Amino acid sequence: MPAADLRSIAELAPLVARGDVSPADLVRRCLARIEGRRELNAFITVMAESAFAEAERAADEISSGRYRGPLHGIPVSVKDLVDIAGTPTTSGSAVPARMPPADAPIVGRLREAGAIILGKTNLHEFAFGTTSDESAFGAVRNPFDRSRSAGGSSSGAAVSLVEGMCYGAIGTDTGGSIRIPSAACGTVGLKPTYGELPCDGIVPLSTTCDHVGPMTRTVADVRLLFEALTGQPLPTIVGRTRFTFGIPGGGLFDRVDAEVRGALARVRDRLVAAGHTVRDVEIAQAQIAPDVYLHIVLPEAAEYHARYLAAHAEAYSPGVRLRLEMGGYLLAEDHVRALRLRARLTESVDRVLNECDALLLPALAIPAPTLGAQAVEIDGASEPVRAAMLRLTQLFNLTGHPAIAIPAGRTSGGLPVGMQLVGSRGRTPSLLAVAEAVEGQITGGAGSVGGGTG
């Protein structure tokens, strides 16, 4: 793999600005990578023609002195849950796609920043799963072991980054769908504070838990992409070089694969050695988060899909259909109870973040599971794959706190492990500043992406 293919946006931007690298060349390289790795099923729609037209326009603007910023002329991918005008939004489903007349606002912001939209990435159908083996466009395969899941639901996005098919990606996250594939594939993914980026023009799963956010190879790049998506400069956070981290403990957080636990211990040691403070914390009531999540996401998803289930039930993957049908049976009184407990969980996370700069925990409790696996074993106990994969991320969808996944080395079998930093609500730029400062301690100096199959 040519090194240029895996350069970061931060490295490429000045070269593009000076005219040393042409946007059309970047598009060509990315398209060649997509073509050469089709068996991974990362993309649903490749937009080669419009990408070359956008590259030509970017080159013209840059050469005439109208450089827009670090995203200008950079190819990015968009999860196929997000509307791009005139391109079908399939949601990874055989249910008839919608044909949007307009871009989602988030796509508009990419265009304003001059990014080149290369295509739409594969996902777990309707973003309702973590393994991406339920997609009408084929299971998304993990570049590090093709018999394994790339996580989900924004799996195609993560694979597109690992394999050099683009330089930045847009994902969505309702229970961990940006952070889980980032961890499974060794990339960086940011779920901002709830409501910080607009979810209009994106097929909803659970409107009160849905987030959209950037995925990249480095924290610096995720900051650049996030800044472009907000449409305004991020505040500069300066002055601090030492931070306090809280590692949540208790049943919910301790049920983690031994190799992932080992990676967390190594990160903890490196942070302490670098002069940071790391302490154990407890998030009150955290163990109820999976139950609260079910009683909020299921009815919200069932409400959106009711009309499509009525007309196209047979077009859904059987597992996705059943989970959606289940949501229709949930009692309103239990939904109200879940809302009350959700408020309590939000207070609990706020409280521990009053005592530290960020929470530190794995983004994914297990290494990427085998495609099709229904259960995994952790410390000798069997557990459904979906529950194990969501366990460490879904809490922060309920509470709306910003969270970022960062690669933290690999297992003995060569599979990526990802850590997660969680910051205070409404302070995503501060979380990014912390993440940039400690990225080296988290990755262990191995870099932010392993380069997949090379």
Add this chain to the structure above:
Amino acid sequence: MHIEDWLRAACADAEKRGLPELKALLETLARSTTNLRRADEALRAERADGGTP
């Protein structure tokens, strides 16, 4: 509504709709709802006692 009554009615409906495979998921949901109600009762009791809000 008692969870046992809800589960019985939901399973009967799923059967009637030709979705018998939904029953296992509904049983899982029933266990989750039991946990949820227990946690909510504890929270309400805590607040009634003037404990930590």
